[in-house]
Amino acid sequence: MNKGDILAKRYKIVKIIGQGGMADVYLAYDILLERDVAIKILRNEIASDAVSLLRFKHEAVAVSKLSHPNIIEIFDIGEHDSRQYIVMEYVDGKTLKQLVSDRGGLYQEEAIYIMRQLTSAISEAHNNEIIHRDIKPQNVLVKSDGSVIITDFGIALAQNALHLTQKETVMGSVHYLAPELARGEKATYQSDIYALGIVFYELLAGSVPFSGETAIQIAMQHINKPIPSIREFNPTIAQTVENVIIKATFKNKQQRYKSALEMLRELESVFDEDKKDVKKLATDPLLVSDDKTKVISKLQTVEETQKNPKRNKMRKRNVIIASVLAVVLLFGAIYISMLPKQIEEVVVPDVVGLSLDDARNRLLDYGLIIGTIDRDLDDELDVNNVIKQTPRSNSQVEKGSQINIVVSLGKYFVFGDYVGRDYDVVRYELENALKIVIRTEYSTIPNVAAGEIFSQSIVAGSKLNPNNTVEVKFVVAKEQEITIPSNLYGMDIYQAQKILxxxxxxxxxxxxxxxxxxxxxxxxxxxxxxxxxxxxxxxVQTENSSVIIKYYEDTGPVVPDPEPDPEPEPGDGA
Structure with a gap:
């Protein structure tokens, strides 16, 4: 999709704002209702895949059933050029993952505020028999007011629905994967609760509890390792808060909260006075898993041993046999993994400068796929063109490898030197080029014409993101304004002229x-x-105004008018 494309004679594409495994997400403008929307469009290469198509449609159906302030709202669904799309509300904010990456661990009060919203949203989904199955900070958007919106129900599953594929039972992000899902068991409400507990831990610690070089290593830690103590990381965190994490992330799903609503009620009461001296939550480590996970106390185990020694002996033998088989399988897997493999290597093509779609197609021609996609501004390349790739071109990689790329968000706006220019003209230029807030201070400045910019707060040559709102302050000269001095009267006119x-x-x-x-x-x-x-x-001094000094001019001595000649007497001279 390109900027300006119109879907269903209604939605005008503005720009791409995200990409996932199945679909691209665009910011668009709803011409009919005059509002911004987000549109998730199924990618070309998987639009013909029946399972992906069904899963994509399933997301729209699943979310459309839900009405909650912390769940993304679906407006419309449709098809464009044989590609399915979903129109949903547009949230102008960063992901919860970006918030944690920027700030690290949050204050416990702030983390609880976020978790209450998420847990309330998941409770609503569960009330409608929808299991999210991919709860993670990357799928949570944070608004400017601190409220959050959970998104991406792409692999959500109705509690009573058939799985689309067997593989789908272990879909989801491994850092937030419940132990039973890592073992290939069916997702339940408690799987979502486990993921909420991991998210809660990450909000407080600034990182996930388990990490590793491979997904398998991380999954095995979810199965076998206890969650690290959040209070050892930060002793100021209340014990009641740690207990919520512990209970949500028990390995045995039967020990977790029975519902998201129960977890929400616990979050709402963690600072209650009667819970101030609560002890750390503990669990019996003796867990046995058959068709259903059960908790068996030590006393119960001793009693059964005394009552039925023969049965206990048989059980012990079965455990030994199972253990031997497990060891054999483990060593077999290690031996197979150590066998030399035929690795087909390819040369990485140069995709810098290509559009995102062209880059993806070129990499596919070489047997490679796009990995992570980051976005940044560039000095030269237009929006959606590749500005960087890792590994670099001409390097050798295994066929099927991922190539990480950085895609242009568009060109920087270079802020000019506007000092000495007419303010009204500059304001018009900037408001048509940027999302900008202009602050203006008018000041009387000698020898600077009214309306002329005297100074600017942004340094000339600064590179600005045209997609973000920026603020600039201009100091603009105004017409001279003076008070006529009271002592001018009687002063020499030339001295008074100089003062003015x-x-x-x-x-x-x-x-x-x-x-x-x-x-x-x-x-x-x-x-x-x-x-x-x-x-x-x-x-006020304007271009055409002046102060007039009135005075009596020195024109030299006054010469009296000559007296007229006397008229002659009658008879004289006759």
């Missing part, structure tokens, strides 16, 4: 010409008579 110009004002000297020559001659010359605006007024 130093404050940022433009000044015009305007002589006063109204009045008789005698009046004008009597006034003090080249001194400030008045200003416009008047003294103590607030004046």
């Amino acid at each position: 110009e130093d404050l940022g004002a433009k000044v015009i000297l305007e002589p006063i010409t109204e009045g008789s020559p005698e009046f004008l001659a009597a006034q003090e010359k080249n001194k400030v008579h008045s200003t416009l605006p008047a003294r103590n007024s607030i004046y």
